[in-house]
Amino acid sequence: MKKTINTKEKEKINYTRDYRHLEKIGILYMLQMMILLVPLIVVYLCLYTKMTQAVADFSAYIISEVTGKTTSLVKLDYLPVFGGVYCVKMSGKSPSFTFAIISCMVSLILILCFSVAKNKNKPLMIFFTIASWVHFVSSLYFVFFTRMFPYNLNDYSELYIKQQVIIWMIIMTVYVLTTSMIPDMFVYRVGLFMALMILEFLYGVVRYVIYMVIIAEGTYIFMAVLFFVFGIMFDFLILVAVYSVYIYVAGFRYKNKKRGDMWQWS
Secondary structure: OOOOOOHHHHHOOOOOOOOEEEOOOOHHHHHHHHHHHHHHHHHHHHHHHHHHHHHHHHHHHHHHHHHOOOOEEEEEEEEOOOEEEEEEEOOOOOOOHHHHHHHHHHHHHHHHHHHHOOOOOOHHHHHHHHHHHHHHHHHHHHHHOHHHOOOOHHHHHHHHHHHHHHHHHHHHHHHHHHHOOOOOOHHHHHHHHHHHHHHHHHHHHHHHHHHHHHHHHHOHHHHHHHHHOOOHHHHHHHHHHHHHHHHHHHHHHHOOOOOHHHEEEO
């Protein structure tokens, strides 16, 4: 007797699922993860002071060449036991009242344009709208409270470097934890890890130089939008991109006949 399928129940089925997953992570894979992660973090904590010194030294030279302003290096205390951080020290400036007014009006015009655009619900348009709102609030603050602004360029430089040290460590940890959930592929995992950290390091240095130049030349009015909109999120976008490559290769490798036994069906 042929079984009748209930159409109402069938409509609830998520057709994008194929009901397969990799075998459960065993103790061996968990141990592999810890053996890789713990020494890596310890080595990083022992080296981050020298890393920030190299970053600050290179950045100070480039910033000085671009802006023509005097730069210097300063060492600050950070994590106990492991050491401090180096960052660039230089002078900045607050925006004039006229510049703050113009910046406020431009931000407001951009907000209005983005809100009536046909593709206003697209991710990129939403991103630009948020950036415009952040810059509008920053500009509005400098219109009325310029003298009350509590930060300077040295504060921003210190915050950036300290934040970057933590971001690099978090990205190391997240990458190792997530990729270790997929069995095997150890050599490929290590190779992508090296590529990820090189990209993150280069991106962090380039962004630091660009941010310092923009704020030094364009005043503190750009500090908020650079920090809140073009900051940490892009570090994790790089992480997601590299992880996506890893998952793609893993899926392709496990779907062939030789590796098909890795899949478990639910």
